[in-house]
Amino acid sequence: MNRIAVAVLAGLAVMSTAQAETYGRTERVRVLGSSSIEVIGRLDPAAKGSSLRAINVKYFNRDGGTWVRFTIDNGSVLPGSRVTLERPMLKDVKLKQRDGGVEHRPEVAITLCIGRTILETTLTVSDRTGYTAPLTIGDDDVRKLGAVDPAREYTIEPSCPAQAKVEPEPHDMPEPAPTR
Template identity: 35%
Template sequence: MTCWIFQRIAALLLILLAVSFGATAADKTPRILGWVEEGLLLPEQVSVKIKLDTGALTSSLDARDLEAFERDGEKWVRFKVELKDSKTGKQVSLPFERRVERNVRVRGAGGAERRPVVSMRMCIGDQVYDEQFSLNDRDRMLYPVLIGRRTLEHLGAVDASRTFTLQPKCGKRTAKT
């Protein structure tokens, strides 16, 4: 008799948990993004096409002319981002200097290499993200920015059959802070 009561109580608790989790999931509909979206590099407000890549862990940014240097005893890197502004169609070359957060070892078809990782601000949809990007010459790649799983976990699910589901809507005040 005691076992039967315990089973009923356990079943009732499971039903209550399922109902409460179901209500939470229904209230927070996950955002579904396309495999290619548009974002803004901040604070420069340069519009760029980004590829959402569930196979990559760390995001990557097309960076040219990398030059390592030290500032106040810390490792920094100077580089250029050359891309076509997806809004204006104009070729843009932007100089950057960022502190190196860490270095990553990346393995690919061409072998393994070490890349510096820096923090950058990017607007995707109506959110500004402070994310880490490995720097690599992506000149031969179709998309200058690749968003990896570390960033995707904050964005939402990726539907490979969709593209450009969001337009960047971060205001100038948000972009500068």
């Protein structure tokens, strides 16, 4: 009889672990760099790729390549609500618009902390002010994370291990505090 009780309890433990690792459709995500910032991310298995809403997107040349400087704004009124990052542009992604035009978005490499998972990914950066979530995590990255329950939100706080912390990059800069 004790074996049955142990088996049932072990099964419940596995179920609760699996439940804890199921992400919601919307999660808090930490963008890692020398200055990290937390943003709201939408895990969207229907999206082809991942994208990040940024402001002040500027292209410049460094070391013979094209780089992108952009500011992430998480919408908070507290200090630290903006971070400016610089990344080498990996490629120019062209997106067809409904009106027939083409939008160019730079693709960059970035490291994210989602729950207890460090996700090194590439994503496009653009001013997506019409979107509610600043970060969309697309199909390829969602598959790396695991199960997503669209009925749930904010299931796992970003808490990546300290040893996984990204080393400061010489080109990441905190956004200057606004003058009042």
